[in-house]
Amino acid sequence: MSKMPSERPITSIAELLALAYQIETDAVQRYTELSEQMETHNNQELVKVFRDLARAEGIHAEEIRKMAGDIDLAAQAERLGRWKKGGSPEEADLGAAHYLMTPWHALQLALTGEKRALAFFTSVADSAKDAKIKDMAAEFVEEEAEHVNLVYRLLRKYPQPADTWSEDDDPPIAQD
Amino acid sequence: MANAQTRLACKPADYKSDIKPIWCPGCGDYHVLMSFTRAFAELGLAPENIVVVSGIGCSSRIPAYTNCYGFHGVHGRSLALAAGLKVARPDLTVVVASGDGDGYSIGGNHFLHACRRNIDMTYVVMDNRVYGMTKGQPSPTTEPDFDTALSPGGTGLSPFRPLVIALASGANFVARAFSGEPNETASILVEAVRHPGFSFVEILSPCVTLRPDEREWKNLVHPAPVGTTTDPAKAARRIMTDDGFNIGILYRGERRPYQPRMAGQTIDLADLEKDFEL
Numbered sequence: 001m002s003k004m005p006s007e008r009p010i011t012s013i014a015e016l017l018a019l020a021y022q023i024e025t026d027a028v029q030r031y032t033e034l035s036e037q038m039e040t041h042n043n044q045e046l047v048k049v050f051r052d053l054a055r056a057e058g059i060h061a062e063e064i065r066k067m068a069g070d071i072d073l074a075a076q077a078e079r080l081g082r083w084k085k086g087g088s089p090e091e092a093d094l095g096a097a098h099y100l101m102t103p104w105h106a107l108q109l110a111l112t113g114e115k116r117a118l119a120f121f122t123s124v125a126d127s128a129k130d131a132k133i134k135d136m137a138a139e140f141v142e143e144e145a146e147h148v149n150l151v152y153r154l155l156r157k158y159p160q161p162a163d164t165w166s167e168d169d170d171p172p173i174a175q176d
Numbered sequence: 177m178a179n180a181q182t183r184l185a186c187k188p189a190d191y192k193s194d195i196k197p198i199w200c201p202g203c204g205d206y207h208v209l210m211s212f213t214r215a216f217a218e219l220g221l222a223p224e225n226i227v228v229v230s231g232i233g234c235s236s237r238i239p240a241y242t243n244c245y246g247f248h249g250v251h252g253r254s255l256a257l258a259a260g261l262k263v264a265r266p267d268l269t270v271v272v273a274s275g276d277g278d279g280y281s282i283g284g285n286h287f288l289h290a291c292r293r294n295i296d297m298t299y300v301v302m303d304n305r306v307y308g309m310t311k312g313q314p315s316p317t318t319e320p321d322f323d324t325a326l327s328p329g330g331t332g333l334s335p336f337r338p339l340v341i342a343l344a345s346g347a348n349f350v351a352r353a354f355s356g357e358p359n360e361t362a363s364i365l366v367e368a369v370r371h372p373g374f375s376f377v378e379i380l381s382p383c384v385t386l387r388p389d390e391r392e393w394k395n396l397v398h399p400a401p402v403g404t405t406t407d408p409a410k411a412a413r414r415i416m417t418d419d420g421f422n423i424g425i426l427y428r429g430e431r432r433p434y435q436p437r438m439a440g441q442t443i444d445l446a447d448l449e450k451d452f453e454l
Contacts, residue, residue, distance in 0.1 A: 037201040078187075085188075085214050085359045094210075095356050095394070097201035098384065172311055172385055 007082060010124055016136055017068045018076035022083065023117055024061035025074075027090035028054045034097060034106075041099040049106045057090065060143075089116035100166050103158040111151045118144035184220045188213035191223055193243045202391075204355030204381030205234060208302050209241050211358045211379075212271070215365035216244070219269075226269045229258040231283060234309045235275035235302035235381070252282030255290040255299065262297050263436055269369060270297040277307045280316040280336050287338075291345035291374055296433040298368045298375045301338065302355070304383035304390065312386040338378050339415045339426065343408060348373030348429035350411065352422060354397040355381040360423065367425055373433040380421070393421070400424035 010016050035050035065073060083091075090113035098105070121144055125137035191213040199205045216226060226244035230236035231254040239246025245268075249257045258272045279287055279301045290299065305322075307313040314327045316336035323330050342350050349371040353361040361379060368375035380397065382390035400422040405411050411427035 033206075034201070036196050037199075040196070040198045041201060085362065086210065087359070094206045095202055095204070095382075095384075095391075099201050101201070166388070 009127065009129075010133060010137075011130075013132055013136060014068070014071045014076055015080060016124065016133055016140075017064055017071060018073045018080060019082060020121075020140055021061055021064045021068070021073040022077040023088055023090050023120070024057045024064060026083065026088035027057040027092070027113060028061060030091045030094070031057060033094070034092060037097060038099075043099060043101070045103060046101060046106055049103045053106070053110055089113060089120045098166060100168060102161045102165055104155065104160050105165075107151055107155050107158060111148065111155070114144060114147045114151055118148055184222055186217045186220060186223075188217045191216045191226075191242050191244060193241055195240050197237070197241050199234060199237070200383075200385040202382075202384035203234070204304065204379075204383070204390075205238070205302055207355040207358045208235070208273075208300070208361070208379055208381055209238055211353075211355070211361035211365055212238065212242060212273075212300075214358065214362035215369065216242075218362060218366045219369060221269055225267070226271065227258075227261060228271050228273060229254050229261065230273040231275075231278040232309075233275040233278045233307070234304075234383075235273055236278060238273045252278055252284075253286065254278070255283060255286040258297055258299075259290060259293065259295050262295050266296070266435060271365075271369065272297060272299045274299070274301045275308075276301060276303040276305060276315040276317045276336075276338075277313075280338060284316070284336075288341065288345045291342050291347040291376065294346055294348050294373045294431050294434045296373055296435070298365070298377065300365070300368075300377045300379060302379050302381040303338070304381050304387060305335075306383050306386050308383045308386055337416075339376070340412070342376040343412055343415060343427055346374070346429075346431065347376040347427075348431050348433070349375035349377075349425070350415070350427040351375075351377045351425040352400075353377060353379045354393065354421075354423050355379055356394045357397070357423070364425060371428060373429065373431055396421045397423050400426060404428050406430055 031050045031054035035047050035054060038046040038050060092109040092113055096109060118141065121137050121140040125134055125141050128134040128137055197206060197209065223244045228239040228242050228244050229247045229249060230239050231249055232251040236248060239248055247257055254272050254274055258270050262270045274283065303317055305315060305317045307315050312324060312326055314322055314331050319335060320332050321330040339350050339352060349368055351364045351368060353364045355361065364377055368377050380393055382393055384391055398421060402414065404425045406428050415426055
């Protein structure tokens with residue numbers, strides 16, 4: 001419904017790293033929330049999938065933190081204030097969750113997030129004037145493209161479920 | 177209205193408690209919680225200067241998920257509790273959370289009179305048009321043809337019109353939001369808290385388990401085609417004729433909030449206790 005305001009261009013490597021770090025940490029937080037929801041509703045298969053996704057994003061965040069050296073990425077991201085009210089590219093949509101969702105659905109959420117991150121870094125790489133920022137953004141583009149491919153590979157293991165996936169043999173209530 | 181306190185540089189996460197929500201995955205109330213914490217951060221209020229009061233129902237679990245002061249009260253009586261609290265402690269920011277069953281049925285009478293009294297607080301009703309916690313009975317806002325084993329053929333009753341009732345009863349701020357737009361909802365909540373008097377915000381919050389059809393709401397909501405008005409007659413006409421999916425601040429009144437004369441007086445607890453001595 002709302003339009004995203006145009007963002008200030010990235011002007012330093014530190015800013016780019018801070019945003020990349022924020023994307024990954026926001027994703028960790030959201031996947032953790034989803035795994036906790038699934039835990040509450042005893043969908044153990046999805047607990048594991050979301051935990052694995054959170055762990056994978058956490059590894060990416062840690063890699064970026066190491067690249068940044070002494071830069072305080074969290075503080076830098078806070079100063080930038082981008083996605084302050086949510087909407088970070090890899091944040092999965094809470095509204096898309098369902099207590100009977102399958103790994104295929106979880107991976108669809110992950111795929112959407114990875115594609116958004118890919119689009120974000122592509123736009124940074126395309127628009128950056130500074131060669132160093134352009135190069136680093138291009139590296140992130142390659143990484144995100146690999147993540148997209150990884151999700152596609154995982155989806156081969158988890159095919160789309162039948163349309164009846166949300167039918168509950170023991171529903172919360174008998175709704176005729 | 178937010179009280180004159182030092183504005184803090186808090187983040188939304190600073191208003192979340194360690195208790196994990198147990199709503200169904202996909203429930204709109206997760207987004208409402210997000211909107212609450214984003215609004216509180218935007219207002220920059222200290223968590224200990226906010227009180228979230230609720231009644232009973234899925235929506236009313238929300239105080240536990242914030243680290244503000246909270247009061248999980250009895251069914252339908254959240255507004256009565258909140259009114260007493262605000263009158264006794266006008267320095268606090270009081271936000272009341274309810275649902276369509278708790279707020280419009282069991283608490284319907286309190287709703288009318290809270291609007292009429294116009295005490296300075298914000299009333300948020302998470303409307304999913306069903307009793308979710310007790311497994312799907314029709315609520316006052318359920319459509320007449322909602323056909324289930326619990327209501328064969330539907331109730332056949334006209335749904336309650338919360339915004340119309342609020343306006344007619346004297347609410348000083350009337351708005352509708354959609355949980356799936358947490359940023360817009362947070363902005364509306366900020367305005368609601370800042371506006372003096374009784375602010376009523378209805379949040380359409382889908383129950384994806386018992387009303388899976390409500391997932392479609394994200395495609396039905398739209399910004400109100402006209403701006404906010406301070407004219408209750410204009411607001412009434414708009415609210416009476418809208419499609420129920422207009423999102424935005426629909427009315428901002430100019431009534432002075434009610435504050436009883438006792439406010440600000442110091443009452444010695446020992447004096448009060450004397451009346452109860454045996």
